[in-house]
Amino acid sequence: MIYDTIISTGGATISGCFSSEIGTNTYRLSNNEAIGSQDIFFYDRSITTGQREMQLFLNGQTLLQEIPTTGEATNEIIYQVETGDFFTKTESAGVFEQSRLYFASNVATGALPTPVNSEFNVVYNVVTGGIFAGTGDFGLSLKSGISGQYTDSYFVDYDYFLNGQKVYDGVGVGVSVGVGATTFIPQFTSIFGGVVTNDNKNEFKYTAYRKIVRTHSITGSDPDIFSDTGFIEGRNNFYINGIQELQKEYLELYTGVIIIKSGLSAVLSGTNIMGNQTEENILL
Numbered sequence: 494m495i496y497d498t499i500i501s502t503g504g505a506t507i508s509g510c511f512s513s514e515i516g517t518n519t520y521r522l523s524n525n526e527a528i529g530s531q532d533i534f535f536y537d538r539s540i541t542t543g544q545r546e547m548q549l550f551l552n553g554q555t556l557l558q559e560i561p562t563t564g565e566a567t568n569e570i571i572y573q574v575e576t577g578d579f580f581t582k583t584e585s586a587g588v589f590e591q592s593r594l595y596f597a598s599n600v601a602t603g604a605l606p607t608p609v610n611s612e613f614n615v616v617y618n619v620v621t622g623g624i625f626a627g628t629g630d631f632g633l634s635l636k637s638g639i640s641g642q643y644t645d646s647y648f649v650d651y652d653y654f655l656n657g658q659k660v661y662d663g664v665g666v667g668v669s670v671g672v673g674a675t676t677f678i679p680q681f682t683s684i685f686g687g688v689v690t691n692d693n694k695n696e697f698k699y700t701a702y703r704k705i706v707r708t709h710s711i712t713g714s715d716p717d718i719f720s721d722t723g724f725i726e727g728r729n730n731f732y733i734n735g736i737q738e739l740q741k742e743y744l745e746l747y748t749g750v751i752i753i754k755s756g757l758s759a760v761l762s763g764t765n766i767m768g769n770q771t772e773e774n775i776l777l
Contacts, residue, residue: 494714494716494733494734495661495664495712495713495714495732495733495734495735496712496713496714496715496716496718496731496732496733497659497661497710497711497712497731497732497735498710498711498712498718498729498730498731498732499652499704499705499708499709499710499729499730499731499732500708500709500710500711500724500729501523501705501707501708501724501725501728501729502707502708502709502723502724502725503707503723503724503725520727520728521537521540521619522540522618522619522621522705522728523618523619523727523728523729523730524616524618524727524728524730524740525537525540525616525617525618525619526614526615526616527549527594527615527616527617529611529613529615530611531611532609532610532611533593533611534593534594534609534615535592535593535594536581536592536593536594536617537592538591538592540619541619542583544558544559544560544561544580544581544583545558545559545560545624546558546619546620546621546624547581547617547618547619547620548617548618548619548620548624548702549578549579549594549615549616549617550614550615550616550617550737551578551607551609551613551614551615552613552614552736553614553736553737553738553739554657554658554736554737555654555657555658555659555700555737556577556578556579556607556657557576557577557578557579557624557626557657557698557700558577558578558579558580558581558624559574559575559576559577559578559579559580559626560580561573561574561577561580561582561595562574562575570585570586572595574597576626576628576698577597577626578596578597578607578657579594579595579596579597579607580595580597581593581594581595582595594615596609614739616737616739618730620702620703620705621705622702622703622704622705623639623642623643623701623702623703624700624701624702624703625638625639625642625651625700625701625702626638626698626699626700626701627698627699627700628695628697628698628699629694629695630694631680631681631682631689631694632666632678632679632680632681632699633678634699635679635699635700635701636677636678636679638701639651639701640675643703644675645675646675646703647672647673647674647675647677648662648668648671648672648674648677648679649662649672650703650704651701651702651703651704652701652702652704652710653665653666653679653699653700653701654699654700654701654702654735655681655687655688655689655697655698655699655735656697656698657698657700658734658735658736659732659735659736659737660681660687660735661712663685663686664685664686665681665685665686665687665688665735666679666680666681666685666687667679667680667682667684667685667686667687668680679699679701681697681699709724716733724745726745727740727745729745731743
């Protein structure tokens with residue numbers, strides 16, 4: 494198992510503050526559940542109105558948002574995506590349609606439709622940075638999109654996904670030139686633990702999401718992590734083998750305890766149900 498925790502650490506000086514000036518007004522941008530019934534899902538349009546701002550997880554697998562192309566037919570507008578998994582509509586559509594998630598269903602382009610039904614878990618984050626996609630090679634096309642928007646980017650500035658599954662440095666994705674060089678190219682080949690080869694490279698879609706500011710990633714083989722950076726409850730993401738887990742499936746504990754030592758006497762102070770102060774010696 495590979496466990497990956499993305500911890501939201503808050504402001505540089507005041508952890509957890511809500512400020513647009515220092516970029517910590519992000520309480521509503523993570524772990525939002527899309528409301529669905531009868532295979533139709535809706536998102537909170539007051540959070541995001543952009544067509545390239547949403548990182549959406551379908552049963553934990555990351556889907557790619559694409560700006561659709563449009564065409565006109567008799568009394569209707571036709572929407573189509575080429576490589577994306579879902580799209581949203583702008584103010585040109587009706588109010589009801591603007592808040593709906595539309596999943597890819599056009600197989601004319603050769604892409605499979607996105608499987609979705611009302612029993613699935615659909616969760617999304619609002620991405621304030623960049624979303625990039627590439628296909629058909631080992632990562633050069635993904636790099637081209639990144640450098641076109643962020644010239645001075647580094648490999649570690651992004652989270653990477655292969656067909657919607659999060660991959661990690663040395664396990665699924667590597668880098669040419671080095672993580673500290675702006676000329677890096679993501680590499681999804683087998684030499685970096687990936688599964689992309691010359692024979693199957695056209696079967697994969699690579700995506701990269703610019704990391705949210707003031708976050709800290711911990712990746713390893715231990716599901717329980719202990720961070721000395723602190724975190725903000727409810728704004729953290731947790732992956733198992735590249736699949737995002739629902740918040741209700743794990744615990745976020747912030748006790749403030751640095752060291753626990755057994756076999757020593759300790760005093761716990763508290764208030765009983767009658768409101769009187771009590772002290773009790775216990776052995777931890």
